[in-house]
Amino acid sequence: MRSGIALALVFGQLFPVGLRADDWPAYGGPRGNHVSMEKGLRTDWDDDEPQRLWSLDVGLGYSSVVEVGGRAYTQGYANAKNTLLCVEASSGKILWKHQYPCEKADKYFPGGSRGTPAIRDGTLYLNSHQGDFYALDAETGKILWAKNLPKDFGGRRPTWGYSGSPLVTDGKVILETGSEKGSVIALDAETGNLKWRAGSHGAAYASPLQRAGPEGEFMVFNEYGLVFHRLSDGSELRKYQHRTRFGINAAQPLDMGASVLISSAYGKGAALVDVGRSRPKALWESESFSCQMASLVRFDSFAFGIHGQTGGREDQSSLFCLEIAKGKKRWEKKGFGLATVILVADKLVILSDRGELVLASANPFKFEELASFQALPGKTNWTPPTYANGRMHCKGSQGKWVCLEMGSSRQGDPDAGGG
Secondary structure (H helix, E strand, C coil), rough: CCHHHHHHHHHHHHCCCCCCCCCCCCCCCCCCCCCCCCEEEEECCCCCCCCEEEECCCCECCCCCCECCCCEEEEEEEEEEEEEEEEECCCCEEEEEEECCCCCCCCCCCCCCCCCCEEECCCEEECCCCCEEEEEEECCCCCCEEEEEEEHHHHCCCCCCCCCCEEECCCCEEHHHEEEEEEEEEEECCCCCEEEEEEECCCCCCCCCCCCCCCCCEEEEECCCEEEEEEECCEEEEEEEEHHHHCCCCCCCEEEECCCEECCCCEEEEEEECCCCCEEEEEEEEEECCCCCCCEECCCCCCEEECCCCCCCCHHHHHEEHHHECCCEEEECCCCCCEEEEEEEEEEEEEECCCCEEEEEECCCCCEEEEEEEEECCCCCCCCEEECCCCCEEECCCEEEEEEECECCCCCCCCCCCC
């Protein structure tokens, strides 16, 4: 199961030609599935602690971190503004900032920034929870063009604001507006001109994803459920209803080609959906795997995720291992709260909601902890970590951004860390 052949096959699916395996250019990494096949993650820490390369206070919120070409980017909220920062990834030196007015929007949670930027071909694309959208030069921070989703496209903000990040592919920027007359739009990546608009469903909180299976397709996990579109013109191809209370579909779908695994909280749970038909149907459904915010990650035929939701019972949340085809729980482990999970090669990286960073094996038979450290202060830390070029970026809800050296062989070797 953990053979070099299996890992090589996964690696080939994850990183398209021309994309450096050691960069993390968008929410969820190179393919939006919270997986990195980068080599060199150190797990034999014993009594050591990772070296803290640097830390910054960047403001309130839940925007994740991206790293491309030796630069790292994220945004935070303070003094009625969101601030996007570009820093030197090795030192934390601030290279430029972009600020814009924005509401805190703290409805039943601390509030602050939501969306994570995406970088493609030297341009950074960023959406705010109010719907201000910017295309900026990733090197200088210069605004190339800007839009406002409610004003320019009739967008309807979801209850907790726009949280999904843009999908940038095929010269297009794909965004959810939630408009009844084009709930999904494609903008020209260079000019911002509208190329097409499609759909009528309300926006939710996940990000559009390009399909791992059929070419020319992408999917959105919106207020209605799972909807598939043609990339060229936005045509709606098929859909699967998965409605939750409050319209909260936030965890990223897990695309396996012929099937897609989705999960939500608030009484809905998970479903493995057969999407290789004109009318998708569930192969199984279960409330035992209810992921409110943290996305599932896949290793071989197993998925790992966090079951639980906010509302006073966060301490009852659990990390679980799921046998995907059978919908069977292999094990669970409490103690992480509403954590987030990414996969680095065959290792789970878990960031608890109290800021503890835990490394574990992606072992389907038992929970096997390898190391743990206190990375962040505070609570409600719901932002997934980012691993790029041997650096682990952890960002807390109150604005602490910490960069840890966790690559066992990156220093002094320019090729170490790449797959």
